[in-house]
Amino acid sequence: QVPVVESGGGLVQAGGSLRLSCAASGSIGGINAMGWYRQAPGKQRELVAKISNEGSTNYADSVKGRFTISGDNAKNTVYLQMNSLRPEDTAVYYCKTDTRLRGYWGQGTQVTVSS
Secondary structure, eight states: OOSEEEEOOEEEETTOOEEEEEEEOTTOOOEEEEEEEEEOTTSOOEEEEEEETTOOEEEOGGGTTTEEEEEEGGGTEEEEEEOSOOGGGOEEEEEEEEESSOEEEOOOEEEEEEO
16 A cells, blocks of 8 residues: 555646645554655755644745645645646655654655746
8 A cells, every 4th residue: 555645736827726635544653744845857855835733834935825735634634735836836746744753755746837
């Protein structure tokens, strides 16, 4: 069973919206946070947004006011609502699930924003 699965990527025009979803396996216990990271070609992977199991959030400066992260603890699921998308948001978006002992990465989902 794949521990973390993302969905919702795709191609969108600049100014458009996408919603990403991430589901962590129920076999992962002790989740304390889930987050979204992205990696563009030739660049390092960077944090986009993160939410703790207590609901506290943090965002990269580049997405504040445009992206919203939310979660459902009962379902081990996290969402990323992305509005006002820009070409520079183009990247592979990865979900990460953190426990006290380790992190679990998803396979990634491609987001492409055309100008």
